[in-house]
Amino acid sequence: MSTIPDLLETPRLVLRPVAERHAAAVLAYCENNREHLAPWEPLRAPSYYTLEAVAQRLRDGREQMAAGQALHWLVFERETDALIAQASFTAIARGVFQACYLGFSIARSHEGRGLMQECLECAIEDVFAREGLHRVMASHRPENLRSAALLARLGFEHEGFARAYLKIAGEWADHVLLAKINPVEG
Numbered sequence: 001m002s003t004i005p006d007l008l009e010t011p012r013l014v015l016r017p018v019a020e021r022h023a024a025a026v027l028a029y030c031e032n033n034r035e036h037l038a039p040w041e042p043l044r045a046p047s048y049y050t051l052e053a054v055a056q057r058l059r060d061g062r063e064q065m066a067a068g069q070a071l072h073w074l075v076f077e078r079e080t081d082a083l084i085a086q087a088s089f090t091a092i093a094r095g096v097f098q099a100c101y102l103g104f105s106i107a108r109s110h111e112g113r114g115l116m117q118e119c120l121e122c123a124i125e126d127v128f129a130r131e132g133l134h135r136v137m138a139s140h141r142p143e144n145l146r147s148a149a150l151l152a153r154l155g156f157e158h159e160g161f162a163r164a165y166l167k168i169a170g171e172w173a174d175h176v177l178l179a180k181i182n183p184v185e186g
């Protein structure tokens with residue numbers, strides 16, 4: 001494990017580690033994309049959409065990062081400095097596994113422009129190079145064709161199918177399981 005950088009940059013984006021100072025921007029992102037993200041996320045209690053709850057999630061994310069258990073990135077559009085996406089690498093396992101899980105979301109207003117691919121190419125390269133991980137795992141619901149296409153473009157390979165894998169939108173949902181192996185390691 002190494003020190004978390006202050007930011008990662010791509011031609012159109014700036015990825016910043018979560019910090020409590022971003023609570024208002026994260027709350028606005030969650031509220032503005034509530035309907036858009038609902039089919040792909042767990043049910044959210046009304047308290048999820050409060051500044052206090054967002055600030056606590058950001059503090060928790062920072063603690064996970066400090067402990068080497070996760071990387072949580074807020075994705076800002078370089079031109080406007082608006083928060084447009086989030087990407088997380090969670091459940092980082094060391095030892096003989098050297099792996100983690102990828103999760104991501106992007107604002108409806110920024111879909112279809114290649115921004116999430118740009119973000120994840122940078123973040124995955126970082127997690128392989130700086131963190132030395134061997135495997136990044138991801139999953140998506142079978143009907144989520146956008147995520148399926150993005151993960152395929154990023155080089156994720158199909159590894160399986162999990163029935164009733166995660167409770168999404170209040171129902172146990174099937175998921176396609178994928179992984180990307182660190183190409184430097186082979």
